[in-house]
Amino acid sequence: MKIGIDLDDVIVDFTREFLKFYNQKFKKNILYKDWKVFDLWELEPISKEESIKLINEFYKSEFFDEIDLIDGAKEAICGLMEKHEVSVITARPLRWGEKTRSFFEKQFPKEKVNLHHSRSPDDFKIDKAGICKNLKIELIIDDRENHALDCAEKGVKVLLLDKPWNQGVKHENIIRVKNWNEILEKLNRGFDL
Numbered sequence: 001m002k003i004g005i006d007l008d009d010v011i012v013d014f015t016r017e018f019l020k021f022y023n024q025k026f027k028k029n030i031l032y033k034d035w036k037v038f039d040l041w042e043l044e045p046i047s048k049e050e051s052i053k054l055i056n057e058f059y060k061s062e063f064f065d066e067i068d069l070i071d072g073a074k075e076a077i078c079g080l081m082e083k084h085e086v087s088v089i090t091a092r093p094l095r096w097g098e099k100t101r102s103f104f105e106k107q108f109p110k111e112k113v114n115l116h117h118s119r120s121p122d123d124f125k126i127d128k129a130g131i132c133k134n135l136k137i138e139l140i141i142d143d144r145e146n147h148a149l150d151c152a153e154k155g156v157k158v159l160l161l162d163k164p165w166n167q168g169v170k171h172e173n174i175i176r177v178k179n180w181n182e183i184l185e186k187l188n189r190g191f192d193l
Contacts, residue, residue, distance in 0.1 A: 003084050006128075012069055091119060153171070
C-alpha cells in the first residue's frame with residue numbers, strides 16, 4: 001500500500017515545542033489542551049503576519065532543533081516502511097527543507113525517507129490531496145482538519161490523529177485514531193480501504 005504521513009504533530013511534537021517557545025517569549029502559560037484551533041492568530045490576539053513571523057523565528061530557534069518524536073512514531077514508521085511505500089508529506093515551508101531533511105537523516109539513518117513539501121512556491125497554497133493523487137497514495141495519516149477533509153473528499157482514506165484542534169471534522173473516509181499503536185492496529189487489521 002502507498003501511505004502518506006504528515007510530519008508536524010504526527011511524527012514530531014511540533015505544537016508542544018512551539019508552545020514552550022511561545023510561552024517563554026511572551027511570559028504566557030498556554031496549555032496544549034487549550035490549543036483548540038490550528039492557527040495561532042485564531043488563538044491569540046495577533047495578526048496572521050505576526051503569527052507567521054513567530055513561526056519563522058521558532059524554526060530558527062533551539063526549540064525547533066529539540067522537537068521530540070511522538071511516542072511510537074519512529075518504530076511504527078520503520079515497520080511500515082518494511083511493508084509499504086511510505087512518503088512524508090509536510091506543509092512545512094520548502095525554505096526549511098534542508099533542516100527537515102537533516103532531521104530525517106539523523107532520526108532515520110537506515111531508511112530512505114521520501115519527503116514532499118506540499119506548499120506552493122509562493123508559500124501559501126497547501127495541496128496535500130494533489131500530492132496524494134499524484135503519488136497514488138491510498139491512505140494518509142494527518143492531524144489537520146482541512147488537509148484531512150480535502151484528501152477524504154478526493155477519495156484518499158485518512159487516519160486522523162486526534163488533537164485538540166481537529167475535533168470538528170467528520171467524513172466517511174476519515175477514521176480518528178488516538179496514537180501510533182492504534183494506527184498500527186488499524187493497518188494490521190486491514191480496515192476497509
